[in-house]
Amino acid sequence: MATRAKIASEEQSRDHGLLRAMGTFTFAAAITNEVVGSGVYRLPGVMATAAGTVAPYAYLACLIAMGAIVLCFSEAGSRVPTSGGPYGYVEAAFGPMPGFVAGLLVWFSSVLACGGIAVALADTVGSAFPAMAAAVPHTAVVVAVLGLMTFVNIIGVDVASKILGLATMIKLVPLFLFLIVGGGALFAGHAAASPITNPPTESFGAAAILAIFALTGMETPLAASGEVRDPARTVPRALLLAMISIGLLYIAVQIVAQQLLGAGLIGSKAPLADALGTIDPRWRAPLLAGAFGSMLIWLGSDLLGAPRVLFAFARDGLLPSFLGKVHPRFRTPYVAILTHFVLAVALALTGTFEKLAILSTLAIAPLYMSVCAAAVKLRRGNVAILGKPLTIAGLPVIAALAILSMVGLIGLAKLEEQAALAVLLIGGVLLYYLMRFLRGRTTAL
Template identity: 40%
Template sequence: MSATPPGPHSPQGLLRAVGRWQILGLSINSVVGSGVYLLPATAFALLGPCSVWGVLLAGLTVSLLVLCYAKAGSYFEVQGGSALYAREAFGPFAGFQVAWTIWLTRIATAASLANGLADAMARFWPAVGSGPGRVAVIGGSLGLLAAINIVGVRHAAQLSLALVVGKLLPLVAFVGLGAWHVDWTLATAASSAPTMDARWGEAALLLLFAYAGFENLSVAAGEYRQPRRNVPFALVAMIVLVTALYAGVQWVAQGTLPGLAASATPLADAAARFGGEGLALLVTAGAALSILGTSNATMLLGPRFLHTLASDGYGPRVLARVHPRFHTPAVAIAFQAVLALALALSGSFAQLALLSMVTRLLAYLGTAASVLVLRRRLGDPPGSWHLPGGAMVPVAALVLSLAMLLSARPAHLAAVGLAMAAGSVFYLFPRRPA
């Protein structure tokens, strides 16, 4: 597995000379997606009035992982992210497996987001909530994003930048206006919540899904200005800002919407109660734009992992092909879209989100473990970022990540295990690189 994406076809060239504040914007854009719009109801159903604290605890847990990525990223000035860290710490096979699971994560995430888009739109257009209408939204969104990415990475990158404001503005409006209408009794009374059960592990995985994406920032580190300094800054600042925003959203949702746990579109339903249908429509539009933005990033980066693996001899040669006109990995993009469509039609938003977190946690575990090895091997050379807490941080991140991984459903663990076994076959029996 090479540390860098295929040179002339890489989206990272568009990020050249990106500075500190632009990197922070990219990191926020990578994280804020569908989860914050659709998961408040699920979090409340699982955790009751403690869901705000669950959001804060999830943010604290992710902070440990963010610190690991910040430290690992400060050792390198080339792109690669989790796969690079694992390869440098544990060897080529570990790097390959992390890259492989990252690609699997992209498929599950794209499938989950396509379902989330249909769920969000169903509030104003009930026909897309089930049946042919739902299939049309799922298939249409995946097909459209695949086509945009095949036509050219520049168009895909411009689309992502255009969607940033569209995803953040409705959230800020929701919290800013809703804070004046919060019923504190409703927000904190245990009687307003469903009966608590023992699904704390499932709740933790879903809340972690809302924060997922921060690891994408380091993939393009080689194209940032002073990455060894600016990437850690952006990661730490991002997790503080996003955690505050998420906690505010959860607090307003459960303080303004009775029966939150039963809502399929919690933010839109809550917004309608204190801001009318106009605000609900704004929130729905924000959710759709946010989901499309995150899904576009998934369609932009995911196939390039697959293309790189195929170019290195791992997998069918056809996946390494580049479109003769658009110079994009068109076959890999189309292949990922087809797999995501098949998976999307087989499950719900929440269940596919849980599946994507199982594969994502493997990359988190690999990075946390890599930090322990790299710190022992390289120490703290000049220019690297100082890790507060030293080895305690990656150890805590490892323990928490492993605990969440083991809390996943056996079916999800088995599916990921089989997929990793299939990847091992490609690694052990490579063909000649393209």
């Protein structure tokens, strides 16, 4: 491992020119935005359909696995708070090649998810307004929403983080409304007449993967760690604050939805709206609007964090230097943001939400495994940049649990999906050595 002083010098140099403007609340809001997307509005129905009577246990298992991963991310993020997030953690622990592959996984998973959520948002608009379901209007919605969020992120990280912080509170309103109204109705005795009784189906594996997808996303805002104030304290605090809150929120939503709808939850594509609809049909509209707003804001948070991975690559000479350009006025990596926008649009126009979501989750699994291992190695090497790091009790055991859970997740995927993941990993290694070769030739000339 590189010396502590060398690592600190390299990481601070990487973030030269960026403004450290985000505090704990705004950074936690960015993480919440990224994790609480469209999944929370669809997950209860998906889990009930595939997992049946064991849905609560499957959901709890996913939360436990993510909890172990969050703890590893918290310590690693407090030790290496740099642009690129997990890319920086893995690189500091294991060297540039594993770091490059980790960063590639962060970005690839994010751009897949970005395209998938954009498709889901355009589909929602088409469902509400049938004329918008045609190809041209559908495409226009995809480009418009991604373009809007791209513009917000280019004009400044401080502006973007404040907008996203406010938007987080706005988009959480329908979820709290669901819990208050639904919980009140349950307390008053309004409950489903037919409970869920079906056993798990053969699609249980896909449901588990989609459940993890609904809980992932923290790695993308962490890519903007180079723009966080007092990162050694802010990064772990924001991460723990966001993920603990999200976990409690998801558990509460699942319980209320299942109690209100019962067997009706199976196959529901809008489970929260359907659940409140059993109380009064007029409650459906605000929940459907909340799903739309949640997806829109999620896209903004993704465009805040994911392009910083491309920026970090370019600053390290692993991608063309133009991707590392900082806007002279707004001081944001605008070329990287625009590149992410273009590729997300391309994916959105060629894929579906379900397929892109599954591939996105599988791409992130080996990244989580790498970060968990990196957290242990960074502690052993006593690596700490910009302040005293967080020290998690029992970290080696927690990391082992997290790694095993991700191995199990990959095992649940279809053979062709596992093959695609293998191609991605091998391609990342080959791309790294190709870029090194090209860089060496340029230097020689």
